[in-house]
Amino acid sequence: MSSNSLVSKPPMTQPKTAPNALRPSRWLTPLLVHAILGSYTLLAIAPVILVVMNSFKGSQAIFQKPYLPPIGELFDPVGYATVFKQTAILHYLGNSLLVTLGSIGLILLLGAMTAFGLTEYRYRGRGFLTLYALIGLMIPIRLATVSILKLMVALNLQDTIWSLILVYSTQGLPMAIFVLSQYMRQVPSDLKDAARLDGASEYQVFWLVVPLMRPALATLAIFVMLPIWNDLWFPLVLAPGEASRTLTLGAQQFLGQFQTDWSALLAMLTLAIAPVLVLYLIFSRQLIRGLTAGTVKG
């Protein structure tokens, strides 16, 4: 029986007979489902496709033939030439990579250490420390921006990528501690105790546990990556200078200035989309699992 039949059936089961299979609802309903999903999918991706497609055209073609693919005569990468000439886009890309990878590295390492310290041992104040670390899950760090800015100025870190790495690591830590603690508890204690009997130090025990959590670490990494890569707020406030500018901020400023050069505009947009989209298509399965991990019942 089709689960999405919209036609209500009389109570009690009927034997499935040939006439039933010919009823319009048998094929009409799936068709309707595909029609709705298909049209919304088109709405979701068409704007992006339109931008990417037109980024490989000259200005004239963008306005006169926006719906044709950039093949043959229409192909003209003039926009990309402008972007590479006028901006330090590779430099911005490097900054974004450093900030994102640095933050993820710190989040995973410190998060795993803290989760281990909070779940592996019993001591007084453990409950309080766990609660203290998890309060951050509820509070948007942006609201503390004024004080963070003052702090970074005082530490002489303003306009450095370090200010961003520190803020993003902090922002991601409560989530990492929360998720990794759940996994740490599942590691059998026999394994750790066996290592201890063999004379392993607590640090060696920790490094024994970490590789066991590889799937959780990978999911977490992808999960915390996007808000960092895409953030505009903190680069704008803490590190607006040329030397520490991230790709997202660089794109924002370039796009604001080049309102009239549409080839360059669309090329910059495409260049800013590309890294995220490539990563997403590779990791979408893990990402989707990570985003919904909290809601799945065990």
Added chain:
Amino acid sequence: MKELPMLRPNKSRPRWHIVVFLAPALLLYSIVMVFPLLDTLRLSLFSSDGANFVGVSNYQRLFTDSQWWPYFWRALKNTVLFFLLHMVLQNPLGLLLAALLDSKNLRGRSIYRTLLFSPTMLSFVIVGFIWQLILSPTWGIAPAISDFLGIRYRPWLGLESTSLPTVALISIWQFVGIPMLFFMTALLAVPQDILEAARVDGASAWQLFWRVKFPLILPTVGIVSILTFIGNFNAFDLVYTAKGALAGPNFSTDLLGTFFYRTFYGFQLQLGDYAMGTAIAMVIFLIILFGSLLYLLVWQRKVVSYEL
């Protein structure tokens, strides 16, 4: 936790490794998050130059001064409208897409899911500009499509009367993937035997959804609502990229987030005001706290969560 007797903690020996495991993260967290939050509270109680303790007078100004209150009130109203539009459009749409993706024997399910979620990956900067270009009269995409659909084209993003709903629709376009994923996961967790039993009893798909599946995923409706609430009351980026810090035209798209940014960072000729900025941040914080508590204390208690 079971421990072997010989490994039981030795009270007399300090266990320094615990400190080594905990200290780096807790120090970082305390310095970059907890301290700035407390400092934000402190700054909001001082004068703008930070020299004098002024009690709650910054808050008083925000709520009574004609220099502040009308603008704060406008940003608050806009934010509430922004949030309500997400609640009535984004979340039901997410539920509809999830329910359709949950249909039995659907072909191409994972392709749909991947593509439907892809706008959520993009940064606000990209999304803001893409829609600015598409909706602009210059390129002619929106006018052509409106013509085709028989709608009269207006520069929706640029008109005072339609700019806020338009920004909200763009935000919904970007984020509908999140409620969709949450609802999808919840629907997957509905046990097959319950559904089979309802089908045997002759329930139609419509009845099956509203009488069986929907009550079972009600807890997820709560989670999605509170996430939408927190997200919207922090929203800043999309308005900033699509409309600039001035949230034009004539501040019609000003949200609490952009109001907060302009206040502490300054704009045009006005200098940034840390005291008022932190006061606004604290008010936003209290609103979010109040909403979260309402959710935890009222919704979570009232809504029956079925153990499956």
